[in-house]
Amino acid sequence: MVLTLMINGDPVPYHGDPRRSLLEVLRDDLHLTGAKDVCGEGFCGACIVQIDGVPKVSCLLPVGRLAGAEITTIEGVSNSETLTAVQKAFLEYDVVQCGMCFPGMVLSMTHFMAENPSPTRAELKSAMTGNICRCTGYERIIDALLSLGSNGLGPVEEVRP
Amino acid sequence: MTLPYPPNTAVMNLPRRDAKDKLLGRTRYTVDESSHGMLHAAARRSETASGRIVKIDVTPALSMPGVKAIATREDAPGLHGIGIADHPLFAKDVVRYHGEPLAVVAATTLAQARAAAAAILVEIDPIAPILTMAEALAKDAPLIHPDWASYEILREGAARGGNIAWEATVVRGDTDAAFARDDVILVEGTYRVGRQSHVPFEPRAVVAAYEDGRFHIHTSTQVPWTVRHVTAKILGVPEAAVHVTVPAVGGGFGLKFDCSLEPFAAILARKTGRKVSLVNSRREEQMTCLSRENADILIRSAVTPEGDIVGREATVLMDCGAYGGEQVFLTTMTAHTLGGNYRLGSVKIASQAVYTNTPPNGAFRACNGVYNTFALECHTDEICKAIGMDPVAFRRRNVVGDGDIGATGQVFEGDVLGPMLDLAIDTYGPHERAKKGPDGRLYGRATTVGTWFIFVGPSSATVNLNVDGSATLVTSGVEIGSGTMVQSLPQIVAANLGIHPDAVIVKTADTDASGRDLGVGGGRTTVSIGAASQEACAEVRSKLLAVASQMLQTPQDDLVLAQGRVEIRDRPGSGTTIQTVIAQAELEHGPISGSGAFTAPGIPAMPGCAAGHFIDAIDIPVFAVHDCDVAVDPDTGKVEVLAYRVIQDVGRALNPRAIHGQIQGGVTQGIGYALHEEITINAEGAFDQTGFSSYRIPTALDTLPIDYHLYEGAPSCGPLGTKGAGEVPILNVGATIACAVANAIGTPVNALPLTAPRVLGLIDGLSSGVDLAHLSRHWHENTIAFSE
Ligand code: FES
Numbered sequence: 001m002v003l004t005l006m007i008n009g010d011p012v013p014y015h016g017d018p019r020r021s022l023l024e025v026l027r028d029d030l031h032l033t034g035a036k037d038v039c040g041e042g043f044c045g046a047c048i049v050q051i052d053g054v055p056k057v058s059c060l061l062p063v064g065r066l067a068g069a070e071i072t073t074i075e076g077v078s079n080s081e082t083l084t085a086v087q088k089a090f091l092e093y094d095v096v097q098c099g100m101c102f103p104g105m106v107l108s109m110t111h112f113m114a115e116n117p118s119p120t121r122a123e124l125k126s127a128m129t130g131n132i133c134r135c136t137g138y139e140r141i142i143d144a145l146l147s148l149g150s151n152g153l154g155p156v157e158e159v160r161p
Numbered sequence: 162m163t164l165p166y167p168p169n170t171a172v173m174n175l176p177r178r179d180a181k182d183k184l185l186g187r188t189r190y191t192v193d194e195s196s197h198g199m200l201h202a203a204a205r206r207s208e209t210a211s212g213r214i215v216k217i218d219v220t221p222a223l224s225m226p227g228v229k230a231i232a233t234r235e236d237a238p239g240l241h242g243i244g245i246a247d248h249p250l251f252a253k254d255v256v257r258y259h260g261e262p263l264a265v266v267a268a269t270t271l272a273q274a275r276a277a278a279a280a281i282l283v284e285i286d287p288i289a290p291i292l293t294m295a296e297a298l299a300k301d302a303p304l305i306h307p308d309w310a311s312y313e314i315l316r317e318g319a320a321r322g323g324n325i326a327w328e329a330t331v332v333r334g335d336t337d338a339a340f341a342r343d344d345v346i347l348v349e350g351t352y353r354v355g356r357q358s359h360v361p362f363e364p365r366a367v368v369a370a371y372e373d374g375r376f377h378i379h380t381s382t383q384v385p386w387t388v389r390h391v392t393a394k395i396l397g398v399p400e401a402a403v404h405v406t407v408p409a410v411g412g413g414f415g416l417k418f419d420c421s422l423e424p425f426a427a428i429l430a431r432k433t434g435r436k437v438s439l440v441n442s443r444r445e446e447q448m449t450c451l452s453r454e455n456a457d458i459l460i461r462s463a464v465t466p467e468g469d470i471v472g473r474e475a476t477v478l479m480d481c482g483a484y485g486g487e488q489v490f491l492t493t494m495t496a497h498t499l500g501g502n503y504r505l506g507s508v509k510i511a512s513q514a515v516y517t518n519t520p521p522n523g524a525f526r527a528c529n530g531v532y533n534t535f536a537l538e539c540h541t542d543e544i545c546k547a548i549g550m551d552p553v554a555f556r557r558r559n560v561v562g563d564g565d566i567g568a569t570g571q572v573f574e575g576d577v578l579g580p581m582l583d584l585a586i587d588t589y590g591p592h593e594r595a596k597k598g599p600d601g602r603l604y605g606r607a608t609t610v611g612t613w614f615i616f617v618g619p620s621s622a623t624v625n626l627n628v629d630g631s632a633t634l635v636t637s638g639v640e641i642g643s644g645t646m647v648q649s650l651p652q653i654v655a656a657n658l659g660i661h662p663d664a665v666i667v668k669t670a671d672t673d674a675s676g677r678d679l680g681v682g683g684g685r686t687t688v689s690i691g692a693a694s695q696e697a698c699a700e701v702r703s704k705l706l707a708v709a710s711q712m713l714q715t716p717q718d719d720l721v722l723a724q725g726r727v728e729i730r731d732r733p734g735s736g737t738t739i740q741t742v743i744a745q746a747e748l749e750h751g752p753i754s755g756s757g758a759f760t761a762p763g764i765p766a767m768p769g770c771a772a773g774h775f776i777d778a779i780d781i782p783v784f785a786v787h788d789c790d791v792a793v794d795p796d797t798g799k800v801e802v803l804a805y806r807v808i809q810d811v812g813r814a815l816n817p818r819a820i821h822g823q824i825q826g827g828v829t830q831g832i833g834y835a836l837h838e839e840i841t842i843n844a845e846g847a848f849d850q851t852g853f854s855s856y857r858i859p860t861a862l863d864t865l866p867i868d869y870h871l872y873e874g875a876p877s878c879g880p881l882g883t884k885g886a887g888e889v890p891i892l893n894v895g896a897t898i899a900c901a902v903a904n905a906i907g908t909p910v911n912a913l914p915l916t917a918p919r920v921l922g923l924i925d926g927l928s929s930g931v932d933l934a935h936l937s938r939h940w941h942e943n944t945i946a947f948s949e
């Protein structure tokens with residue numbers, strides 16, 4: 001089967017089994033290794049990419065269904081000169097540890113913040129359940145996101161003397 | 162030691178230099194390695210927990226498409242291990258656990274390698290597996306290692322025998338006399354915990370090459386020098402023939418504190434002459450996880466009505482699985498964890514690693530400290546109930562302080578736990594009575610104490626001062642996510658040399674470039690590599706200042722290094738840039754570098770107390786006080802943690818924000834352990850939990866913002882008085898939640914995790930408890946060394 005995938009704005013021809021997962025094609029064929037293969041069963045969110053702007057787990061997504069869709073991977077979200085607000089907040093709040101969950105975390109939370117510019121802590125926590133992190137214990141990531149919120153909370157005081 | 166610089170110059174919330182690439186998805190972990198012509202490997206593993214190998218025939222697999230090489234037991238005859246060499250790389254004549262490797266295949270694609278691995282003909286004559294420690298210790302139990310007596314001993318001094326891989330004992334004072342006193346109350350507790358799986362997001366993974374007669378192993382490990390040593394031992398090649406490099410590691414938590422997949426890939430690389438990548442699938446990673454071990458614990462104490470612990474006897478059975486591994490070492494820690502926290506008039510402790518036909522266990526953040534603290538603190542609350550004493554007052558009375566002796570007779574320095582407990586109660590208020598809330602839920606609180614240690618030992622560091630005024634730090638440290646390599650170490654080097662941490666280049670681990678190191682784990686990196694780095698900096702400073710002294714016509718003692726300049730003390734602007742001094746040094750002597758080393762100072766224990774221990778006394782104890790409030794729904798058994806507070810002994814906090822990250826993350830892992838991370842072993846000897854859908858690690862909804870206080874000033878031989886801060890946050894979480902649940906429901910807790918059904922069983926009085934019939938109440942009968 002031959003199809004054209006639109007990945008980060010570039011047309012990429014694909015010849016192969018349409019049942020292969022997008023994650024496998026991204027990582028193994030295209031060497032776009034930002035999306036991580038962690039659980040392989042749609043649970044952890046480390047493989048998330050955006051399909052037409054909506055976060056989706058790429059490990060369960062057969063490439064055959066993606067002709068014509070806009071696929072944005074972490075590599076296509078920004079470059080080091082133009083970090084997104086979410087990436088900047090994560091950087092500023094020093095929330096990254098091993099880093100494996102963050103490509104997915106950035107893609108889901110960027111989308112969530114765009115849809116919900118003034119989330120509460122509880123809303124953020126619910127939204128984050130699709131992105132599992134084994135290192136950080138989440139709350140500092142949530143602090144970072146709350147600092148972006150336009151709900152009047154402003155930056156959260158996170159460092160104590 | 163007096164520091165040549167103000168210690169506060171090393172303290173800052175330096176951001177991580179590796180965060181940006183991690184956020185951009187650019188960081189290349191071992192699992193992201195790929196190159197043209199690289200082969201992919203897959204393992205064939207046993208699906209039988211115990212049996213005699215009749216046949217392993219690789220012939221049909223060898224001729225399958227893409228297959229380049231297959232390695233089997235013939236390729237790796239040697240045995241390795243910790244303490245005892247009991248572990249072959251591939252199952253030899255028998256298989257001892259479900260998931261044991263039988264062969265590995267290298268092929269052009271991963272799919273081809275997997276297909277060929279599945280096509281290998283394997284015939285195994287099953288033997289009834291021994292799946293529990295109770296079965297393994299039964300009188301007529303078959304031996305899992307019939308040849309145990311002939312294994313090479315790598316460390317002398319332990320009693321071993323039958324299915325007991327290793328025994329460590331402590332005997333100090335006369336517990337028999339203490340238990341026989343007529344004024345004491347005897348309290349007995351039995352506890353059981355299951356395994357905990359690390360679930361690092363990057364599974365164990367390696368890329369190996371064989372170049373110019375040497376192995377290049379690029380791997381996701383915490384211990385490059387252990388990988389070098391074990392790979393060489395298994396392959397029967399000189400250690401110098403193994404070169405290990407480590408990129409960013411996607412999570413370790415102790416799982417990667419041992420050699421794992423590396424020798425398989427090395428053998429295949431040598432056979433094929435190609436680069437070979439071997440990565441555990443998530444299922445393999447889960448099914449062969451070197452988990453935090455399951456354990457059975459019996460504690461008996463003799464306590465006076467005033468609350469003195471005059472005698473304590475304990476036996477801890479640690480399931481090491483089919484091979485001894487890390488549990489052999491960890492038997493040591495029981496003396497310092499279960500035997501820790503409190504002053505004991507007399508004490509006997511037996512800690513045994515027991516073989517079963519289950520996947521081998523390993524090291525996991527604060528290792529057996531986590532469940533020994535759980536058992537000890539639950540037991541402590543039961544003592545308080547028995548003698549009618551307030552649990553905080555009892556702890557305040559008994560925690561070890563300055564000049565007190567520990568289980569093995571080591572003398573503790575400084576009052577640490579006592580003031581930390583006071584601080585907890587001052588800050589969080591006194592305990593109220595447990596009560597039923599208007600919502601029908603049962604509310605409880607607990608405050609616990611815990612003792613862990615910094616696993617010191619050898620480290621080395623080299624610092625090269627570059628002409629541009631930057632410095633390169635060369636060590637075998639690995640960045641596993643905790644931030645040590647990108648935060649505390651450059652902070653220490655920068656403070657020593659009077660430069661900005663951004664001007665400190667940190668070389669990634671490379672055994673060809675750096676000296677030996679014990680590895681990243683046990684909270685040791687900041688302490689051990691930090692101390693070695695500081696010593697290397699001292700040499701650099703003295704070389705630099707000798708030249709500057711000539712240039713500035715000022716005695717060295719009057720020179721200070723700050724902001725990239727050498728200045729005459731108290732006369733800012735009087736000196737010159739360090740680049741100028743480096744240039745002058747090059748003309749006179751050549752480039753400036755320094756090297757430093759560190760090893761355990763070796764705090765003494767009381768002679769004759771401890772047997773079979775790898776460490777008789779702990780060089781740097783680390784203390785923790787945890788406090789939490791819970792609510793338990795009596796209808797469902799669901800436990801909610803309402804507030805969680807940590808007071809952690811950090812010595813000195815070099816990067817408080819990074820330590821907060823470790824506390825938030827470590828406590829969250831502990832909440833998983835306390836409440837819902839559960840591994841069950843089925844009749845086939847395999848874990849029921851094969852991935853994320855069945856092994857439930859905490860999501861954002863399972864945790865809460867952790868309140869914390871960094872307690873500074875306790876003695877430490879670490880640089881600037883630091884102690885490692887990344888490992889210990891998980892230490893008392895199981896204990897504190899269990900004690901708070903027991904307080905809420907009014908029933909002792911004796912097992913983890915506290916899943917809703919288990920809690921419901923406790924509330925309804927249905928759970929049968931943990932009777933541990935395989936353990937004798939006569940302590941000596943549980944031992945090899947002391948049983949007549
Ligand atoms: S790898 Fe796709 S959700 Fe975990």
Ligand code: FES
Nearest residue numbers: 098099101133135
């Ligand atoms: S930072 Fe390690 S999994 Fe999230």
